Amino acid sequence: MFESSLKQLGDALRAKKISSVELTQSYLDRMAQLNPQLNAYITINPETSLAQAKAADARLAAGSADALTGIPIAQKDIFCAKDWLTTCGSRMLHNFVSPYDAHIISQFNNAGAINLGKTNMDEFAMGSSNETSYYGAVKNPWDTQRVPGGSSGGTAAAVAARLCAAATGTDTGGSIRQPAALCGISGLKPTYGVCSRYGMIAFASSLDQAGPMGRSAEDLALMMNVMAGFDERDSTSLQRDKEDYTRDLNKPLTGLRIGLPKEFFAEGMGADVAKAIEAAIAEYKKLGATIVDISLPNSKLSVPVYYVLAPAEASSNLSRFDGVRYGYRAPEYSDLADMYEKSRAQGFGAEVQRRIMIGTYVLSHGYYDAYYIKAQKIRRLIAQDFVEAYKQCDVIMGPTSPSTAFKLGEKGDDPVQMYLSDIYTIAVNLAGLPGMSIPCGFGDNNMPVGLQIIGNYFDEARMLNVAHQFQLATDWHSRAPQL
Amino acid sequence: MIPYQPCLNIVFAMSLSTQDVEKVARLARLAMSPSEIETSRNQLNGIFGLIAEMQAVNTDGVEPMSHSQDLAQRLREDKVTESNQRAAFQAIAPQVEQGLFLVPKVIE
Numbered sequence: 001m002f003e004s005s006l007k008q009l010g011d012a013l014r015a016k017k018i019s020s021v022e023l024t025q026s027y028l029d030r031m032a033q034l035n036p037q038l039n040a041y042i043t044i045n046p047e048t049s050l051a052q053a054k055a056a057d058a059r060l061a062a063g064s065a066d067a068l069t070g071i072p073i074a075q076k077d078i079f080c081a082k083d084w085l086t087t088c089g090s091r092m093l094h095n096f097v098s099p100y101d102a103h104i105i106s107q108f109n110n111a112g113a114i115n116l117g118k119t120n121m122d123e124f125a126m127g128s129s130n131e132t133s134y135y136g137a138v139k140n141p142w143d144t145q146r147v148p149g150g151s152s153g154g155t156a157a158a159v160a161a162r163l164c165a166a167a168t169g170t171d172t173g174g175s176i177r178q179p180a181a182l183c184g185i186s187g188l189k190p191t192y193g194v195c196s197r198y199g200m201i202a203f204a205s206s207l208d209q210a211g212p213m214g215r216s217a218e219d220l221a222l223m224m225n226v227m228a229g230f231d232e233r234d235s236t237s238l239q240r241d242k243e244d245y246t247r248d249l250n251k252p253l254t255g256l257r258i259g260l261p262k263e264f265f266a267e268g269m270g271a272d273v274a275k276a277i278e279a280a281i282a283e284y285k286k287l288g289a290t291i292v293d294i295s296l297p298n299s300k301l302s303v304p305v306y307y308v309l310a311p312a313e314a315s316s317n318l319s320r321f322d323g324v325r326y327g328y329r330a331p332e333y334s335d336l337a338d339m340y341e342k343s344r345a346q347g348f349g350a351e352v353q354r355r356i357m358i359g360t361y362v363l364s365h366g367y368y369d370a371y372y373i374k375a376q377k378i379r380r381l382i383a384q385d386f387v388e389a390y391k392q393c394d395v396i397m398g399p400t401s402p403s404t405a406f407k408l409g410e411k412g413d414d415p416v417q418m419y420l421s422d423i424y425t426i427a428v429n430l431a432g433l434p435g436m437s438i439p440c441g442f443g444d445n446n447m448p449v450g451l452q453i454i455g456n457y458f459d460e461a462r463m464l465n466v467a468h469q470f471q472l473a474t475d476w477h478s479r480a481p482q483l
Numbered sequence: 484m485i486p487y488q489p490c491l492n493i494v495f496a497m498s499l500s501t502q503d504v505e506k507v508a509r510l511a512r513l514a515m516s517p518s519e520i521e522t523s524r525n526q527l528n529g530i531f532g533l534i535a536e537m538q539a540v541n542t543d544g545v546e547p548m549s550h551s552q553d554l555a556q557r558l559r560e561d562k563v564t565e566s567n568q569r570a571a572f573q574a575i576a577p578q579v580e581q582g583l584f585l586v587p588k589v590i591e
Contacts, residue, residue: 099571192551206549235556304534315511322512324584329577336587341514353513357504357523358530360511374537376547381540383548416529432551457551 001026002162003480006071006219009165013060013070020060020070024053024114027072031117031163034483037144040158042077042135043085044117052114059112067222069112074164076155077118078125079210080199081105084115088201089123089133089151092321092328092347102199103231104168104210111226116164120154123349124318125175125203127151128421129411132351137408140183141481142447146405149179155213156183161483166214166223170200172207173306174400174425177437180213181400181450184439186467186477187213188220191457192432193238196231204313205236207429216477217438217467221245224460240458248465254288256466259393261296264424270403272443277399280440280451280470284397287469292393296385301378302427303419308362308375309430315359321347354415383431386454395466396454399424400437404447424452434460438467439476448476499527
C-alpha cells in the first residue's frame with residue numbers, strides 16, 4: 001500500500017478495497033514510528049486528519065469522489081491551513097494557528113484529499129539543506145547523517161520515506177527540485193503564475209511558486225490537476241483554461257529534441273552526478289529523442305542576480321512580522337521600536353536575518369539602481385537565453401544539483417557555499433519557466449541523483465510526459481530507502 | 484565543493500563598514516549586539532563579493548523584468564470581499580484589550 005501510486009490508491013478507495021480512514025491511520029502509524037528519526041513533519045493532527053478521512057469515506061460511498069478523494073497528502077508548512085499551526089519553519093510563527101486556508105489547501109480540501117500533516121522546511125523557505133528550520137534539521141531517509149535538501153526538505157523526506165502518498169512544496173530558487181533530487185523523488189515547479197500564491201507565506205513574490213512532490217510523474221500530474229488554476233486573490237495568478245495534466249503522459253518521445261546547455265555540463269558538477277545524468281540522456285536517445293547542444297550564456301549570473309532580487313523581496317515581505325498582530329513578541333522591551341527590534345531579532349533565525357539585511361541594503365537609498373534594477377535587467381537577459389534556446393529544442397535537461405546530498409553541518413557557516421548548491425535551478429525561477437527533477441540513478445555513497453527537466457512556458461503536460469516515459473523504461477523512481 | 488570562479492575584473496568590489504551594517508540593522512528593525520554586527524559584516528561582504536559579478540555586465544537598453552509574462556497587474560472593483568473575522572484574528576495576537584491590538588505607549 002505504501003508503494004501504491006495515487007491512481008492505484010484512488011482505484012482501491014473507489015472499489016472499497018480500503019477505506020480512507022484505514023489508509024490514513026496506516027500512514028499515521030508509520031509516521032509515529034519513523035518521523036522521530038527523520039523530523040519530516042512539524043505538526044501532525046491525527047484527529048483532524050481522521051475526521052477528514054471519515055468525510056472522504058462518506059463521499060466515496062456517495063459515489064461523488066474525485067481522483068484524490070480519501071488520499072493522505074502532506075502539506076509544506078508554508079501553506080496556511082485553517083485551524084492548523086502554520087509555522088513556516090520559524091520561531092516567529094511558533095504559535096500561529098491560521099485563521100484561513102491558502103488557495104492550494106482549499107483545492108485539496110475540495111478534492112477530498114486528507115491533510116496528513118505540515119512538513120518541516122527551512123525557515124521562511126530560505127535554505128538549501130533544511131538546517132535553518134527552528135524545529136530542527138530534517139534527515140535524509142537514504143542516510144540520516146545527510147541533509148534532505150531544502151527548502152521543501154520535510155516534504156521530500158516524507159515522500160521518500162513513504163510517510164505520505166504525495167505532498168506539496170514551494171520553489172523560489174530550487175526548493176522543490178533540489179530536495180526532490182537529494183531524496184530520490186519527483187518534483188515539479190510549474191510556470192510562474194499557474195498555482196495561486198494566496199495563503200502561501202511569501203518569501204520572494206516574483207519567484208515563489210507552489211508545486212507537487214511525489215514518487216512519479218504520473219502522481220505529479222494528478223496533483224497538478226488539483227493545484228493549478230486561476231485564483232483572483234493572487235494578483236499574479238494567470239487566467240488560463242483548466243488543463244488535464246495527465247493528457248500527454250502516454251505519448252511516445254520519438255522526435256523529442258532535448259537541449260543540453262553547455263554551461264550545465266562544465267566544471268562544477270560532481271563526477272558521480274555527471275555519470276548518472278549521461279546515462280539518463282542515453283536512455284532518452286533510446287526512447288527516440290535527439291540531442292541538441294545549446295547555450296545559456298547568462299545563466300552563470302543567476303546566483304548573483306537571485307541573491308539581490310530574492311532578499312530584496314524578502315526584506316519587504318518579512319517587514320510584516322513585527323510582533324503586533326500575530327506571531328512572536330519578545331518578552332521584554334522598553335518601547336515600540338525596541339519591541340520591533342527584539343521581537344524580530346529573537347523571532348527570526350540567522351539565515352533569515354542575513355537575507356533581510358542584504359535586501360534592506362540593496363533597496364536602501366543610493367543603491368536601488370545599482371543592485372535591484374541592475375539585477376532585474378540581467379534577469380531579462382537570463383530569460384531571453386531560454387527563449388533563444390527553445391527555438392532549437394523542446395525541453396532542456398541537465399543536473400538538478402551539482403552534488404548528491406551533503407552531510408548535516410558540512411556547509412556550516414559559509415552562506416556563499418550553500419547558495420551555490422542552487423546553481424542549476426535558480427535561472428528557471430528567474431525566467432519563470434517550469435522545471436522538474438526526477439530520480440535518474442545513484443552517485444557516491446549510494447545517494448540519489450536528480451535529472452532536471454526544464455520546459456517552455458506552460459509546457460508542464462509535455463514535461464510530465466517526458467518524465468513518465470523515462471519512468472516506464474527505468475525503475476529509479478520506485479527505489480525506496482531502507483528504514 | 485564547487486570550483487565556482489567569480490569574475491575577477493570587478494570594479495565594484497565593495498566593503499561594508501561597521502557603521503553601514505549598524506544602519507542597515509536599524510532600518511531592518513533587527514536588534515544586534517556589536518559581535519553580531521561584526522559577524523554580519525563579514526558574511527555580507529562575502530555575499531556582496533558574489534553579487535559584484537553583476538556589475539561587469541552590459542545592460543544598456545535592457546528593460547528590467549519583474550514578471551516572466553510581463554503582465555500588468557489586474558484591477559478589481561473596490562468593494563468589500565472579506566467577511567469580518569476580528570475575533571479570530573485577535574485570538575492569535577500577542578496582546579489585545581477591548582478589541583484592540585496593544586503596543587507600548589507611543590505618544591507621551
